[in-house]
Amino acid sequence: MTTTTIQPTDITALRKLSGKRRSITYTLFCAILLIIMTASVMVGSVPISLDELVSILVTHDTAGVNGFIIWKIRLPRAIAAALGGGYLAVAGLLLQVFFRNPIVGPFILGISSGATLMVSFVMLTSLTLGFTVLNPFMATLAAFTGAYGVMVIVVAIAGRVKNAVTLLIVGLMMGYLCHAVTSVLVAFAEKEKIKGFVLWQLGSFSGFRWSEIEIMIIAGGLICLLVYALAKPLNAFLLGEEYAASMGVNIKLFRLLILLSSCALAGMITSVAGPVAFVGLAVPHMVRLAFGTSDNRILIPGSLLVGAVVTCLCDFIARMVFSPVELPISAITAFFGAPIVIGLLLKRKVVL
Numbered sequence: 001m002t003t004t005t006i007q008p009t010d011i012t013a014l015r016k017l018s019g020k021r022r023s024i025t026y027t028l029f030c031a032i033l034l035i036i037m038t039a040s041v042m043v044g045s046v047p048i049s050l051d052e053l054v055s056i057l058v059t060h061d062t063a064g065v066n067g068f069i070i071w072k073i074r075l076p077r078a079i080a081a082a083l084g085g086g087y088l089a090v091a092g093l094l095l096q097v098f099f100r101n102p103i104v105g106p107f108i109l110g111i112s113s114g115a116t117l118m119v120s121f122v123m124l125t126s127l128t129l130g131f132t133v134l135n136p137f138m139a140t141l142a143a144f145t146g147a148y149g150v151m152v153i154v155v156a157i158a159g160r161v162k163n164a165v166t167l168l169i170v171g172l173m174m175g176y177l178c179h180a181v182t183s184v185l186v187a188f189a190e191k192e193k194i195k196g197f198v199l200w201q202l203g204s205f206s207g208f209r210w211s212e213i214e215i216m217i218i219a220g221g222l223i224c225l226l227v228y229a230l231a232k233p234l235n236a237f238l239l240g241e242e243y244a245a246s247m248g249v250n251i252k253l254f255r256l257l258i259l260l261s262s263c264a265l266a267g268m269i270t271s272v273a274g275p276v277a278f279v280g281l282a283v284p285h286m287v288r289l290a291f292g293t294s295d296n297r298i299l300i301p302g303s304l305l306v307g308a309v310v311t312c313l314c315d316f317i318a319r320m321v322f323s324p325v326e327l328p329i330s331a332i333t334a335f336f337g338a339p340i341v342i343g344l345l346l347k348r349k350v351v352l
Helices: 008-042 050-059 065-099 111-124 132-160 164-188 191-202 210-229 231-237 241-246 251-273 279-291 296-320 329-347
Strands: none
Touching: 008 050, 008 065, 008 279, 008 296, 050 065, 065 210, 065 231, 065 251, 065 279, 065 296, 111 132, 111 164, 111 191, 111 251, 132 164, 132 251, 210 231, 210 251, 210 296, 231 241, 231 251, 231 296, 241 251, 279 296, 279 329, 296 329
16 A cells, blocks of 8 residues: 655645636636726716727816716726725625624624614714714714624624524524614604615615715725734634634734724725625625635635625626616625525535
């Protein structure tokens, strides 16, 4: 009987091969994202050719009709969809690692519902006290508060009950409770406020201003940099808290940073675009399969990229499939994400 030993040169070759595969995968998704964003800017009720698009982008022309459409409407929307999808995917990845559970996400655990509830207080009541200028900031602050509040409750219960099914039930119940309170607020709200809230609740990346894009880039970018800096502790955390502690990870601080980061990313997107379902749940699994690894140093930027691709594609479909009627973005992401998650569950490939 002979035994085969793996030489160091073989290991190096395997690492180079896997690294090359991941580089190709990153490049492929970047190309797909560029194509989808370009199509989103070019296609619409007013079609714009590629040559004209390039000319308007280079000259920064906003005087003409097409220039106004590109710079004020379509380009901010495409960028917002890319950022929003990427941030939601990273938030979902963090929560799946934190709970070591492959079927959790901001929407499933009630984080988005909590953010929606607090935003409904701002939009359906007089919580702003007449300061209409503060409305955007109040909505963002309210979304953060709702996301953090629900997450604290879920984590507190999860600390007592070490059962994945129980955790999911708690998250779903929190979502139902938040929805119930929101429904009561809608019943007593004025018609004008109800209309605005219903439109917001459908979810959409339309109407973004460049000032909002800048806030998303700066705030979300800083959070994503922090998350990437935690990639090695995240890898250790996958093997259990005791192992992570033995590797020198401050567990309490680490758990706090993960929760704050995931809630901040999910709350930020919910506050400006409304609830967007399934992106945070489905995309991390797609990234694991696409890159063939559980290394968070690869999964974090991969989730950011693939989340952007998926959400931009869903936003494009929502805008164009029944044009001029625009579909809710969450409806398209659900049609896209639910079959993927069900298929992965059936094939038992949803592993961390």
